[in-house]
Amino acid sequence: MNSKQIHLPQYLDYASTTPLDPLVFEAMTPYFLEDFGNAASTTHTYGERAAKAVKQSRQLIADAINALPEEIHFTSGATEAINLALKGAFLTYRHQNPHIITAQTEHKAVLDTCAYLEEIGAEVTYLPVDPEGLIDLAQLEASIRKDTLLVSIMVANNETGVLQEIKEIGKICQSKGVWFFTDATQAFGKVPIEVLNTSIDMLCFSAHKIYGPKGIGGLYVKKGIQLTPQIHGGGHEFGLRSGTLNVPGIVGLAKATQLCLEGMEETYGRLKNIRDDFESEMEKAGNIKVNGKNAPRLPHFSNFQLLNEEAEAFILRNRNKIAVAQGSACNSALVQPSHVLKAMGLNDKDAENSIRVSWGLKLESKYSNLNILF
Ligand SMILES: Cc1ncc(COP(=O)(O)O)c(C=O)c1O
Missing domain, CATH: 3.40.640.10 (Type I PLP-dependent aspartate aminotransferase-like (Major domain))
Structure with missing residues (x-):
């Protein structure tokens, strides 16, 4: 079976890896x-x-x-x-x-x-x-x-x-x-x-x-x-x-x-708008708290704590809709409280309850706008 026949979730883990152009x-x-x-x-x-x-x-x-x-x-x-x-x-x-x-x-x-x-x-x-x-x-x-x-x-x-x-x-x-x-x-x-x-x-x-x-x-x-x-x-x-x-x-x-350099301004301007809209709407609704919100950040990244649900439950519940990362996903198969978030002052529980979303070039489904999943 190839990927055209099976239903794949919206990929939102571009920080982990990207498809070949x-x-x-x-x-x-x-x-x-x-x-x-x-x-x-x-x-x-x-x-x-x-x-x-x-x-x-x-x-x-x-x-x-x-x-x-x-x-x-x-x-x-x-x-x-x-x-x-x-x-x-x-x-x-x-x-x-x-x-x-x-x-x-x-x-x-x-x-x-x-x-x-x-x-x-x-x-x-x-x-x-x-x-x-x-x-x-x-x-x-x-x-x-x-x-x-x-x-x-x-x-x-x-x-x-x-x-x-x-x-x-x-x-x-x-x-x-x-x-x-x-x-x-x-x-x-x-x-x-x-x-x-x-x-x-x-x-x-x-x-x-x-x-x-x-x-x-x-x-x-x-x-x-x-x-x-x-x-x-x-x-x-x-x-x-x-x-x-x-x-x-x-x-x-x-x-x-x-290719990245040619399209950089346009691509990352667009992704920044998607990210910023998501964060401001979800923060206003009291669903998330963004980690590193006040620092300059890459435009396609959002790392946030879930305030009303456990990250694991959220990821499981939406497994067929989105592919996102929890914990230090690129380091190992084991989900551990992130050393990065802990260094920023989060306790184990808040670090474990954090999710990384990273948008990229392919935004083919309605789930690229995560808001509807909360
Ligand atoms: C900041 C950073 N450094 C290093 C690496 C390792 O890169 P590679 O997969 O090319 O060995 C990664 C990949 O996850 C990364 O995000």
Whole structure:
């Protein structure tokens, strides 16, 4: 049975992953079929064609964030890019700079990597956040020490969509002479991001959050930073990440980036209106309390506590109508009170009773307007 024959609920979990854009699929297809060459095997036309596609894709992604093509490194996704950035920097510079600063609300890919680095000698400061989910810039500045290596603060949170003040964070890091790594996985392609004027030294992104394929992403690394590779082999990706390149994935990532940037203002303006209307109507009716409401947020995100019903019951009751996330849905199959919401001051019960809705391009049913489900 295919998806046309069965009834599927309205998908409202675009922060978790997105469907492939048909135009991305079309751009990728030749690189599975006739242009299947190995991009490192350029003694013949097959390899040359693959290498050319990779080169063009790298340029497009570099241009999208105002970087140089040789500063873009393809990985299997954001998790790998985060591991490469944090472990790679620590292993190179650990003797003089063993201190890392991050926030309590980062994605588990950052937090678990930092926990591992602590096991092998790193000192990590986990900054708290205010009730809106924002770090305190003065506290960040005061936490930077002589032996601090880098600051790792995400652009947008994957549960609440809360946007940190990355321009200010970049300025602080630059003035103190420490690197600024930012996990841009949720924000890339949704809000304008560029590395030069924001003083970003490393940045990661992932295709499957922007209507591209799963299993491909990348890490921007500013020229001059020496990361210790985490995958050794043939010296691909400027010696930083070995392994035969995923050419269809890379082409898909570039096409998805291009499409997202072209339609960004229109798409996210539209989704923001849907989100804002939903939140104001439901808050007025006393049905929900929005988490991170007063912070700048990604326009397609809403994370809210249910005031009159348990989240689990709401999700079960509406299972055939909508697909939404509860708890730290992208971290594991287990629903646990979210570490992000708890850091924002919610108790276990309110955190467990919170739902994340994330709208996206396909709004094909009446349930994209959630209001009728309350
Ligand atoms: C903020 C953030 N960082 C990292 C990741 C991991 O990305 P990937 O699935 O590409 O490994 C995600 C995905 O859920 C995310 O939302």
